[in-house]
Amino acid sequence: MDNFPGNLFVVAAPSGAGKSSLVKALMELDAKVRPSVSHTTRQPRGQEKHGREYFFVSLPEFDQMVESNAFLEWANVHGQRYGTSRKAIEDRIAQGADVILEIDFQGAIQVKKLFANAVLIFILPPSWEELKSRLHNRGEDAPDIIDLRLQNAADEMAQAKEFDYVIINELFETALFDLKAIVHAQRLKYLAQRRARADIFQALNIT
Numbered sequence: 451m452d453n454f455p456g457n458l459f460v461v462a463a464p465s466g467a468g469k470s471s472l473v474k475a476l477m478e479l480d481a482k483v484r485p486s487v488s489h490t491t492r493q494p495r496g497q498e499k500h501g502r503e504y505f506f507v508s509l510p511e512f513d514q515m516v517e518s519n520a521f522l523e524w525a526n527v528h529g530q531r532y533g534t535s536r537k538a539i540e541d542r543i544a545q546g547a548d549v550i551l552e553i554d555f556q557g558a559i560q561v562k563k564l565f566a567n568a569v570l571i572f573i574l575p576p577s578w579e580e581l582k583s584r585l586h587n588r589g590e591d592a593p594d595i596i597d598l599r600l601q602n603a604a605d606e607m608a609q610a611k612e613f614d615y616v617i618i619n620e621l622f623e624t625a626l627f628d629l630k631a632i633v634h635a636q637r638l639k640y641l642a643q644r645r646a647r648a649d650i651f652q653a654l655n656i657t
């Protein structure tokens with residue numbers, strides 16, 4: 451599983467910390483990073499489209515996919531099921547694209563076990579007050595759904611120490627810069643470990 455020609459990035463965060471906004475902004479700047487579209491049993495939000503943010507499926511459909519081993523990883527999060535299908539990432543990575551997964555910490559840990567080279571990034575909000583206000587201002591979720599997400603946030607944030615990098619999303623542009631820096635650093639590391647030996651080292655006559 452370590453022979454894929456692309457890089458795999460995994461971004462996790464408590465709800466409202468800004469992971470979707472950061473990942474979206476990264477992909478607008480960097481066409482080489484492709485998203486993995488997950489399956490979920492939760493209902494779509496206002497602007498969300500089937501096949502773009504998620505594949506929205508029923509519980510029986512989801513369970514059928516679990517049965518047929520279609521998921522690379524899946525988890526129960528905030529009372530719903532979410533999963534990364536094998537199809538969502540394997541083709542893209544094999545084609546040499548870098549793939550970014552926006553999944554919860556349970557999924558991130560499963561992915562790291564499967565792909566030792568996956569880069570795990572955790573996004574933190576600057577404060578509890580700011581996290582609450584972002585969830586309210588986003589204006590997408592009912593108060594009880596927001597409460598559940600806030601209740602789960604403490605346990606999720608305790609997992610940040612298992613990740614390779616932590617970004618504090620206070621100023622959006624600074625956090626985006628940090629995310630770009632991680633992607634860039636991983637590409638340079640990848641070059642050093644794999645391609646460079648064949649191409650550049652040969653050209654420079656280094657053995």
Ligand SMILES: Nc1nc2c(ncn2[C@@H]2O[C@H](COP(=O)(O)OP(=O)(O)O)[C@@H](O)[C@H]2O)c(=O)[nH]1
Pocket residue numbers: 462463464465466470488489492523524525527528532533534552553554555556557558599
């Ligand atoms: N394990 C796993 N978690 C996922 C997947 N897709 C999304 N999630 C996570 O499920 C949680 C809820 O996502 P969502 O309902 O979009 O809410 P949001 O975090 O408030 O934007 C987030 O932590 C997502 O990262 C997946 O395929 N696998």
Ligand SMILES: Nc1ncnc2c1ncn2[C@@H]1O[C@H](COP(=O)(O)OP(=O)(O)O)[C@@H](O)[C@H]1O
Pocket residue numbers: 463464465466467468469470471472584585587588619620621622623625
């Ligand atoms: N650095 C930031 N400063 C202020 N608001 C932000 C920042 N980052 C994201 N937001 C806003 O916070 C809300 C939650 O962001 P979102 O990307 O949906 O979070 P997540 O995907 O982690 O649930 C959105 O309304 C978004 O525009």
